Structure formats: structure tokens, C-alpha cells
Amino acid sequence: MMSAKVTYQGKxxxxxxxxxxxxxxxxxxxxxxxxxxxHPTPVHVLAIALATCAMTTMAMGVEKHGDSFNGCYAEIGxxxxxxxxxxxxxxxxTFHLKASYNDAMRKRIEAYARKGCYVGNSLTAEKNFIxxxx
Numbered sequence: 001m002m003s004a005k006v007t008y009q010g011k012x013x014x015x016x017x018x019x020x021x022x023x024x025x026x027x028x029x030x031x032x033x034x035x036x037x038x039h040p041t042p043v044h045v046l047a048i049a050l051a052t053c054a055m056t057t058m059a060m061g062v063e064k065h066g067d068s069f070n071g072c073y074a075e076i077g078x079x080x081x082x083x084x085x086x087x088x089x090x091x092x093x094t095f096h097l098k099a100s101y102n103d104a105m106r107k108r109i110e111a112y113a114r115k116g117c118y119v120g121n122s123l124t125a126e127k128n129f130i131x132x133x134x
Contacts, residue, residue, distance in 0.1 A: 011036055047076045047091045050119050050127065055095070057116035058109045067105065072097050078128075092128040099133045106133065 006016045012029035013036065027042050029035025040048070051074040059069035077092035097109060113129055114120070120127055 013039065043079055043081065043088055044076070046088060046123075047079050047093070050091055050117070050123065051076055051093050053117040053119035054093070054113040054129070057112040058095075058097075061108050061112040061116070062101075062105065065105065065108070067101070068098075088123070088125040090126040090128055091123075092130070094130040094132060097131060097133050101133060106131070 002019060004016055004018050006014055009015050009026075012034060014027050016025045016027070017023070018025075025045065026039040027045055028037055028039040030041050031037035035041075055069075055072065055074055058072070062069045073096050075094045075096070077094060078090070079088060079092070080090040081087070082089045095113070097106075101109065110129070110131055113131075114127070
């Protein structure tokens with residue numbers, strides 16, 4: 001069964017529709033590659049998918065232990081690409097988490113991010129995760 005439809009819109013822009021909800025995601029090629037650069041590139045969407053997947057597993061773990069994950073967020077930083085291999089070689093994500101999490105919870109959160117995310121487990125790129133407890 002089809003879950004999403006991706007349609008070319010011209011000028012290296014694509015519209016992706018998640019069929020269950022009708023939610024749309026648009027991507028552009030970078031301006032360096034001849035695109036308009038208005039929407040995120042597919043590589044940025046990959047980094048966003050990694051961040052949201054890691055944070056989903058973190059939230060599940062935190063809430064399973066009776067705490068709240070509300071207010072936590074991530075910032076996607078540098079994304080390194082290897083032009084020769086045509087791969088993403090490194091993705092840097094900074095997670096902003098609650099200072100109130102104790103040491104045991106922090107260890108759990110970091111393990112969830114590293115080991116519990118299907119997207120992260122599927123990528124060969126280096127995942128540079130930075131955890132800020134503030």
C-alpha cells in the first residue's frame with residue numbers, strides 16, 4: 001500500500017504528500033545545484049528525520065519513566081557531504097534538554113538517541129550528537 005506520493009514540480013522542486021493526513025513536504029535543490037533553495041534540500045530533510053526520530057525515542061523513554069519531554073528541542077547544525085562518494089558524511093545535531101533530568105535519565109536519553117532510532121541506525125554518516133542540559 002502506498003504511504004506517500006512524490007511529484008516533480010519543476011526547477012528541481014518536489015512535493016511529497018503523506019497520504020494518511022495529506023501533509024505536504026516540499027524540497028528544492030540547493031542554489032549551487034541550480035535549484036531555487038527556498039525549501040529544504042533532501043539532505044536537510046534527512047537530517048530533520050534523524051533529529052525527529054532520535055527525539056521521538058527520547059520522548060518515549062522519558063515519558064515511560066514518568067517525566068515530561070515538553071519544551072525539549074533540537075537544532076541541526078553542520079551537515080557535511082562527501083562530493084566524491086556522493087554521500088552525507090556527518091550530521092551535527094544539538095539537543096536542548098531539561099537540566100532537571102538526573103544522571104540516570106541523561107544516560108537513558110543519550111542511549112535512546114544513539115541506539116533506538118531507526119533512521120540513525122540506518123545511516124552510515126557520523127552522527128555528532130551534542131546534549132545540552134539547560
